Structures are given as structure tokens and as C-alpha cells.
Amino acid sequence: MEVLRRSSVFAAEVMEVFDRSPTDKELVSQAKALCRDYINSRLIRAGVSWSKPEHSAPVPGGKLAEVSTILLRLGDELEYIRPNVYRNVARQLNISLHSETVVTDAFLAVAAQIFSAGITWGKVVSLYAVAAGLAVDCVRHAQPAMVHTIVDCLGEFVHKTLVPWLKRRGGWADITKCVVNTDPGLRSHWLVAAVCSFGHFLKAIFFVLLPER
Numbered sequence: 001m002e003v004l005r006r007s008s009v010f011a012a013e014v015m016e017v018f019d020r021s022p023t024d025k026e027l028v029s030q031a032k033a034l035c036r037d038y039i040n041s042r043l044i045r046a047g048v049s050w051s052k053p054e055h056s057a058p059v060p061g062g063k064l065a066e067v068s069t070i071l072l073r074l075g076d077e078l079e080y081i082r083p084n085v086y087r088n089v090a091r092q093l094n095i096s097l098h099s100e101t102v103v104t105d106a107f108l109a110v111a112a113q114i115f116s117a118g119i120t121w122g123k124v125v126s127l128y129a130v131a132a133g134l135a136v137d138c139v140r141h142a143q144p145a146m147v148h149t150i151v152d153c154l155g156e157f158v159h160k161t162l163v164p165w166l167k168r169r170g171g172w173a174d175i176t177k178c179v180v181n182t183d184p185g186l187r188s189h190w191l192v193a194a195v196c197s198f199g200h201f202l203k204a205i206f207f208v209l210l211p212e213r
Contacts, residue, residue, distance in 0.1 A: 022171040024163050030064055030172050031158040035131055035151045037068045038075065042132035048139045067172045074125045074178065075132070089133040090141070097143045104153050107134060111157045119165045121178050127154065 022030070043049070079086050090097050095106045110130055114123050131154050138146035158166075166172065 022167065024159065024167075027163050027166050027171060028155050028159045030067075031162075032151050032155040033064065034068050034071055034172065035128060035154045038072060038128045039132045039135040039147060039151070041072055042136055043139060046136045046140075048136065063173055067175055070176055070178070071125060071128060074121075074175075075129050078122075078125050078129055086129045086133040088137065089130060090137040097138050097141045097146060100146065100149050103134070103138070103146055103149060107131065107150060107153050108157060111154075111161075115161060119162065121175050124162070124175070127157075 093106050093110070095102050097103060107130070111127055114126055114130075131150050135147045135150050138144065138150070166174075
């Protein structure tokens with residue numbers, strides 16, 4: 001009986017661990033919430049206004065709020081290192097912002113190229129920076145509804161490509177391990193080394209991708 005009791009307790013503890021693991025749906029929902037927060041931050045910084053997010057859209061809170069803060073800070077570093085890569089994204093891609101299909105196809109094509117050689121947190125941050133840069137372009141060109149399209153598009157890409165990788169790392173909170181130095185005056189953490197070369201790669205993509213549009 002004692003063995004049975006201990007087995008039951010052990011099984012319950014194992015199930016509790018699985019219950020705490022984020023589901024695919026949760027990871028995608030969190031990805032979209034982080035994207036909305038990232039885009040909103042960049043729109044404010046760019047000095048452009050847009051319609052408020054949907055009332056049903058979740059706002060990062062608790063641990064996810066911490067993740068959002070770190071994602072934005074890493075994005076600041078990335079954009080500081082390669083500022084021209086993440087500005088005027090639509091012009092670099094040579095696309096029209098009046099077509100939802102064109103914007104969706106272009107974003108998904110860039111996303112696929114970014115992760116073609118594997119997944120890293122540096123590339124995830126870059127994906128969010130591209131989404132925000134494209135969103136700023138859309139609002140500036142009187143296409144604010146496209147912001148929601150971009151958020152949904154990023155969610156779709158996360159679902160199809162990044163969910164297994166995120167689950168192996170326990171979810172979005174794993175990004176907090178990337179920050180080594182919290183002093184904003186020192187740029188010594190992993191992102192600097194990882195992105196210096198990656199910025200050239202991404203910029204090359206912008207100039208060769210979808211040249212016919």
C-alpha cells in the first residue's frame with residue numbers, strides 16, 4: 001500500500017509538471033501579445049498613433065510582462081547595432097502596403113529566411129524588430145489595420161515553426177537567461193556578438209527578397 005501511495009504521489013507530481021508546461025495555443029497567444037506590445041512601443045517611439053488593440057487582446061502581465069521588457073531591451077540593442085535594417089522595411093522589400101496578401105507573404109518570406117539556418121533568441125528578437133518596423137511603415141502609410149495582420153502573421157509563423165523550440169525551453173521565459181549584464185551603459189551580452197554578423201545577412205535578404213514586387 002505504501003508503494004502504491006508513493007507511486008500515486010510521484011505520478012501526481014509528474015502530471016503537475018506537464019500541467020505547468022505551456023500549450024501550443026498559449027505560446028502562440030503569448031507571442032502575439034508580445035508582438036502587440038513590441039509594436040506599440042515602436043509606434044510610440046516613432047511618434048505615430050494608431051487604433052487601440054482589440055478589447056479581447058491579452059496584455060502582457062506577470063512573468064510575460066518581464067519577458068516583454070527584456071524583449072524590448074534586446075530589440076533596442078539590435079536596432080542600435082543595425083538601425084537601417086529595421087527602418088523603412090516596406091521600401092527595402094519594395095512592396096505595397098495596400099494589399100494584405102502582399103504584406104503577409106513578404107513577412108512570412110522574411111521570417112522563413114531568418115530561421116532557415118536554425119533558431120536562436122537573437123533571430124527571434126530580429127523577427128519582432130522586423131514586424132515592428134513593418135507595422136510602423138503601415139501606420140505611416142495610412143494602413144493601421146495591417147498592424148493586426150502582422151501580429152496574426154507572426155502568430156502563424158510561431159505556431160508553424162517556433163512552438164517546438166519554445167516548448168523545449170519551457171516557454172518565452174527562457175529569453176530572460178540571455179541577459180548577462182543589466183547595465184544599459186555596457187553592451188557586453190550575447191546579442192552584440194550574435195547580431196553583428198546577422199545584421200548583414202538580414203539586410204541582404206531585404207534587397208534580394210521579392211524583387212518583382
